[in-house]
Amino acid sequence: MAATEHCWDCLIIGGGPAGLTAATYLCRFHRSCLVVDAGESRARWIPESNNCPGFPDGIRGPRLLQRLHQHAGSYGVTLEKGLVDRVSVDGGEFVVCAGARSWRARTVILASGIKDQLPPYAWVEQAIAQRALRLCAVCDAYEATDLRIGVYGRLDKLISHARFLRTFSAQVLLLPTDAGDEQDRQAAAAAGLPILPPGELEFDGRRIAHRARAGARTVLDAVYACLGSNTAAELVTAIGARVSEAGEIEVDRYQMTAVDGVYAIGDIVSGLNQIAVAFGHAAVAACHLHAGLPRTERDLIQPA
Ligand SMILES: Cc1cc2nc3c(=O)[nH]c(=O)nc-3n(C[C@H](O)[C@H](O)[C@H](O)COP(=O)(O)OP(=O)(O)OC[C@H]3O[C@@H](n4cnc5c(N)ncnc54)[C@H](O)[C@@H]3O)c2cc1C
Structure with missing residues (x-):
């Protein structure tokens, strides 16, 4: 130099x-x-x-x-x-x-x-812009008050996050990307947090829905990604x-x-x-x- x-x-x-x-x-x-x-x-x-x-x-x-x-x-x-x-x-x-x-x-x-690690879908940025997909509950969960909220990620990472989201809504559903272990499933049940079955996320330009492999479709007002x-x-x-x-x-x-x-x-x-x-x-x-x-x-x- x-x-x-x-x-x-x-x-x-x-x-x-x-x-x-x-x-x-x-x-x-x-x-x-x-x-x-x-x-x-x-x-x-x-x-x-x-x-x-x-x-x-x-x-x-x-x-x-x-x-x-x-x-x-x-x-x-x-x-x-x-x-x-x-x-x-x-x-x-x-x-x-x-x-x-x-x-x-x-x-x-x-x-x-x-x-951020993001869900593996091409529509992810569009869904963030529409507030359908969210990355920070402290930032914007207030705006999801009393709405139906999904939390997406590994089961063992979801439970404490979902409990925090209960501050804002009674309808918080877990959308795990894995089966988790028995302890995590019991913790979710004890906290009264429903676990949706394995499936995929879909986005219609406004809201995200979870489609179970068996076919059932659950529309969510907001999904928080919790992927690290x-x-x-x-x-x-x-x-x-x-x-x-x-x-x-x-x-x-x-x-x-x-x-x-x-x-x-x-x-x-x-x-x-x-x-x-x-x-x-x-x-x-x-x-x-x-x-x-x-x-x-x-x-x-x-x-x-
Ligand atoms: C969807 C979403 C909504 C949010 N809403 C809110 C909200 O309502 N309220 C709130 O308080 N917070 C919110 N946040 C969080 C907020 O955006 C972050 O806390 C804030 O941006 C952090 O600032 P930062 O400067 O630390 O990092 P960043 O804003 O991420 O900036 C880091 C910068 O460093 C650059 N960079 C990275 N690596 C390198 C490198 N090797 N060389 C050169 N440059 C590099 C990046 O490109 C980037 O420009 C939200 C975040 C997201 C994703």
């Missing part, structure tokens, strides 16, 4: 609610900040969020992202489209690569979110960050990983995948990161 190569104060991997909020804070601290983003925020799928603070009339995910971009952009953040595939350490700085491109940074924030997710945590575990048994990156109370100067924020860290949580993580990480970088008081760089 050339000795003169630019070194960013912070490189943020991921431009969703977490990464863009961190960028806004850092730019407002007069820090140089680059966001490298693959452009697949989970928020792009939100048909309308009704629990995002400050939007009592709801806001569509793409519109929220647009406003977050606009906000960070107004303070001069630099955004590069790209998929980061490697982070390494060189001479006390971080080197972040996306294919043939690379950047140097004093600190790194990993804000790359999660990638993947992350890009290996980008930072490769340089020493640690991951919990649950697969979440371990961070301290300032969102810093086990690697000094490397932070993780948003869905990639928390089991509570919420925009408000992403915002909070971003604010905490950005303030701590700023305090740890070389001082930039105005009188040091602009003597009177």
Whole structure:
């Protein structure tokens, strides 16, 4: 690397609610900040969020992202489209690569979110847009109050999820992708959760129905997929960050990983995948990161 190569104060991997909020804070601290983003925020799928603070009339995910971009952009953040595939350490700085491109940074924030595992149907994105298929009960189960709700996934993963959904509706049905074991079937029965027989999901453009192999068809107002997710945590575990048994990156109370100067924020860290949580993580990480970088008081760089 050339000795003169630019070194960013912070490189943020991921431009969703977490990464863009961190960028806004850092730019407002007069820090140089680059966001490298693959452009697949989970928020792009939100048909309308009704629990995002400050939007009592709801806001569509793409519109929220647009406003977050606009906000960070107004303070001069630099955004590069790209998929980061490697982070390494060189001479006390971080080197972040996306294919043939690379950047140097004093600190790194990993804000790359999660990638949902989805049911294996071509109509999945259309069903999400129609709110027929949902991915987050905390986000939008209120809007399914007293409706008929299905929960789809491995039986052992469904029961606690279904019990939470009972907060919103008495009609919660399990749509397991496997037979599960006797203990899980007993737990479902004890909780009063009906299990639909093996079958397929169908989507008619408005609602999802479960069709049992034996032929019975059950129409559902909303189906929650509960299939797990993947992350890009290996980008930072490769340089020493640690991951919990649950697969979440371990961070301290300032969102810093086990690697000094490397932070993780948003869905990639928390089991509570919420925009408000992403915002909070971003604010905490950005303030701590700023305090740890070389001082930039105005009188040091602009003597009177
Ligand atoms: C259908 C749906 C409805 C939802 N509704 C709500 C709601 O109503 N209220 C609420 O609070 N939350 C809701 N959520 C959750 C919310 O979208 C997430 O909590 C939020 O988007 C998390 O922000 P994030 O920045 O951590 O991750 P993301 O928004 O997922 O952004 C991560 C970004 O990093 C990028 N990226 C990933 N890997 C790399 C890489 N290697 N290099 C570069 N970039 C990378 C991704 O492409 C993406 O742009 C919903 C989610 C879904 C799917």
